[in-house]
Amino acid sequence: MVEFTDADREAVYKAIYARRDIRRFRDDPIPERILERLVDAAHHAPSVGFSQPWDLIVISDEETKRAVKSIADRAIAAAEAGYKEPRKSEYAALKLEGILESPLNICVTCDPTRGAPHVLGRSSMKRTDVYSTCLAVQNLWLAARAEGVGVGWVSVLYPSELQELLEIPPHVKPVAYLCLGYPEAGFPEEPVLETEGWRERLERETIVHDERWEAKTEPKNAADSAER
């Protein structure tokens, strides 16, 4: 049986704690063998009924990336328009995506027909196909961190436009749009949104409940309070 030494265990935690959402990339490419390892890591995620509902569309074409960037630009502008000050200015100052700078983009999709109609374990919880797809993303993200490869998840995108652009069939849904590359300035020690004062990490006590749901008071960030 596979055993884990203390050093192995620490390495797994290191990947978990040192993983960051990266938005500034160098332009040197990711070697093919490393990309394959990342894809294989994603593909070895757990999935409901072993359905493996994920697909990965690997994009390096400049024209496609520019088209995705233009979708993101509009989604970012739309979100900005919805914020009140001081959030609006803070939001506008953030770099939210590195679509063009990153050498590779990967769109991770979910195909609910994979292994259907009777996917084991999905009849009572319908969206476990999407949940499985997300587990694959996290495998890829952690493997990438261990490889020194940065990953940024771009969610300021209109999925239906992405679907059309990438010719994804109607029954398959884009779940994640990832930018991959070597980070321009390494991996920050803290999440950028924490460093920038956007939001703080919650205390563990806030999110752990004993036996039953317990009402907790969520500490409000200064900027959140101002917004409300």
Add this chain to the structure above:
Amino acid sequence: MVEFTDADREAVYKAIYARRDIRRFRDDPIPERILERLVDAAHHAPSVGFSQPWDLIVISDEETKRAVKSIADRAIAAAEAGYKEPRKSEYAALKLEGILESPLNICVTCDPTRGAPHVLGRSSMKRTDVYSTCLAVQNLWLAARAEGVGVGWVSVLYPSELQELLEIPPHVKPVAYLCLGYPEAGFPEEPVLETEGWRERLERETIVHDERWEAKTEPKNAADSAER
């Protein structure tokens, strides 16, 4: 900056490849310090707009576990009733959950109001809160593997009944119900559903697309074909 040695990188892949869905547990408890490390690993997942929408309800009470088990028993029976032979018998022979045997159960929920109304990055992709919650589950699952702790995700459950039982408020949704404990017979080399002939792992070529969605033919398993 945190650096990864080759050995560190291999350890991360080891956790990814040796992780399994465990359904048979020994009854010895998980030490509190290990549980805390697993919770912290989950809590350090990426989340949309750093919203951290997850909560973890840690359950060890026998009565609660028996109530959850009875929900699962009905969901399992309902799914079995829907299968044709030979899938029906194959399904009936599988052990699908270890709710009572495992010393700890954890219900992971998603609170869409955390950091709302304007969660950065969620306006254009609404369910990124649930996606973030799933990333937390995978962090916990991989950390558990490195600790030698088995995790089994039970999705044959009716979430609305779970919600009522655990007194989860209506706006918060149960995403994952996990059983945790030391595996009775170690971690199998392959997923149980693969060993049992339920379904095979897809070839990498089946799930990777170059630049655009490419139509692929999904190899059918014998049992799937029989079912259709």
